[in-house]
Amino acid sequence: MFVFTLCLFLWSWLSSIHGLEFGYHNSMEMEQYLKDINRTLPDITHLHSIGQSVEGRELWVLILGQHPREHRTGIPEFKYVGNMHGNEAVGRVLLLQLIDYLTSRYLSDPLVTRLLNSSRVHILPSMNPDGFESSARECMYTKGRYNKNGVDLNRNFPDAFESTTDQKREKEVRAVMDWLQTESFVLSANLHGGAVVASYPYDNSNRGSELQGGLSISPDDDVFVHLAKTYSYSHSEMHSGNSCYDSQDFSHGITNGYHWYPLPGGMQDYNYVWAQCLELTLEISCCKYPPEAQLPGLWAANKPALLAYMQQVHLGVKGVVMDSYGKPVQNAVVEVAGRRNVCPFRTDRNGEYYRLLLPGNYTIKVTYPGHKTLTHTIRVPYGPDAFSALTHNVLLQHSDYSSTATQLPQSCTTPDLGIQESDSATLLPPSVFTALTLFLLQRLLMLS
Template identity: 70%
Template sequence: MMVLFTPCLCLWLGAWVSTTSGLDFRYHNTVEIEQYLKAVNRNYSSFTHLHSIGKSVEGRDLWVLVLGKYPNEHKIGIPEFKYVGNMHGNEVVGRVLLLHLIEHLTQGYLSDPEVTRILNSTRVHILPSMNPDGFEASDRDCMFSEGRFNKHGVDLNRNFPDAFERDEEEPREAEVRAIMDWLSSESFVLSANLHGGAVVASYPYDNSNGGAELQRGSSVSPDNDVFVHLAKTYSFSHTHMHKENNCYESKDFKNGITNGYYWYPLSGGMQDYNYVWSQCLEITLELSCCKYPPESDLPGLWRANKPALLAYMQQVHLGVKGQVLDSTGVPVQNALVEVEGRRNLCPFRTDKNGEYYRLLLPGNYTFKVTALGQESITETLSIPHGPDVYSAMTHNFVLQRSSSSVPDVTQPTESCTSKVRNPAGSHSVALLASWFVPLLSMTLRSLLV
């Protein structure tokens, strides 16, 4: 009996030690990450939930660990936040940092005040590797390693539907379809995806068709002020990202941030898809000059990024949140919640719980709320800085049934189930100009994001 029992005991202790004595600073393969996440979920089952959102081309699970006071389901008033790493298989720092973030959050819950407030007020989703096939195929070259693409040789950050180009028939890769399905199943509010090859925080838009969004070389979204704030939150919380000139022969990024299109245009990017179709504000974090740095660099990269990862998560509490209700108190699904002066390509709508979240900087904003069969209402709100108290301002809008036979519902320029192409009209000259990017620059920079 003892001979049989001892190996089992050792295996159990090994799993326990791996999640309590500290995670090694090294590159864990896909099997090791799966084992680690399962051990974390076993040991911290009261505030974690582990599930796969789909499989890679080669059949590897895309594991997501959810952390929070209510990990198994959404609770009204608690925003959904996510981090996605390793979208490009050979950009591996984000994969390591997210594992160490998991360790920090699980070990700090109920003992570290900052961690406890984050997890009590936010439902956090972490996908350490979106492209495990690419990682397994990669080598350890600093910049030019194999493994960027998925098993089909596709760049996953060029494979999402694009708001500015017609590509309805383009096939979506398994990993991209998994993300799209995930976004449709959760009402994410804020997100970041972690890359490598530069040190900068990049924000939407990544693309343009030469419409009104194209301003001084940047493709400017209606929520540009919020995106700049989010990017600066990360760069200034990072030990040196905000100091510019972080990589040899790298472009100078003022304050360590850049508009994605201004850096270089790309179509089919994930951050634009999140923002336009899923109402989730996402930025792209470039976290290391080397895409695959030596393992000896990993502790320093964790120290540099840890405060920024935590500070960025807290920004999910910017602005205002609440529900849209009818006169009897029943939540109104699919109501439009629009902010004056911010004409989003796809208007922000309430979810199945009648909930809405609008990330906004402190100030006064006028909201118009409309829903089929209800009288529209317009209200002006004064919004404080929510992240300081780990909660956005809460405000419910109450609608009255309409007596008119004509519904007063604002319609988007084009159906948001397809493409939103050039809503400002034809700008062929500007469009051609936007495509004029030096070939050499495009070739080099396309290896980064």
């Protein structure tokens, strides 16, 4: 503990003198910076790669928290993702500055300390390092937007409203999809540029019941609006709604994604529908790649909002669902009355569930095969002030009758991974390959 405190003091002292330079650090410089932090502060940071870009650059994620190497029960997982579009470079800069801010103020700043002690924070500064390296320093042009294969990564995820089974998933997208399988993220945001607004799901629609007055409304719309307003009103200008001279006015500085423009294959909808993670898209600068002299001002405008948004991971209710023997169970369905999610929220491998909810009274229904369905009415306080959502554990009772557990749609149990780069379709005739794939999927469903 003494050695850690000493290292933290030295890092804080050096940061207070020098700080992280405001600039566009290339991939090698960014990697070295992240490794330096992890080497200096191994007790509160953990650095790992979730995969590689098309050109072989690592997709580095730095985890910050009291227990950075592993999940702890009751500690929610939060993430920020930047630079999905390679030429939208401000998010990459701000996330590196956020890392510097959090690590240099841990144990000295009460807000930072409580944030890192009460949540596990994952930061991916650059999802598209290849695009960044090829970008031009221009405000509104698209050079560097796409990955090395010329694909827009924010149009490449499986879509809840359109069939995209024949679409190849890019390496960067598959890396994020795999990442979401390994961590039970609760709240997230991805940082973009070219406007100043907080956008929330849905991004797309098939013109079904979700389409209301030109908006594509999700079952958790009230929570999403609250999250978007939390960011916009904590930002120095976003809430005014007209920060960019050439963009439309956004009331309160927020917008429903579909109402702004329909976007199929977006990452925020994928997070919400398939990963049970509520995600916003944060447009944080009018200019996608502004002059470096503007970066300190952009950091000052966004810093309070980045911190306030992180604290919202403590909204609502959390807990562990246990069987009749008191053992945590995976895939128990936890439903909130009045919120019919496309894919029902389920407990993770630790038996945990998290539901972001605004303060109020809610009816929670828990179903699990071989056990009686339990329905509880709970009152949810405002958790962010206490840095903890309401804890509500559930002990199920064994049933001799067949379960009435909610049947999960096939699309929820077998997410569309698309055509893999390593697929060896040439080794088998297409018909044989397809038949074999369908057979394996059928066997997996029978076992699940």
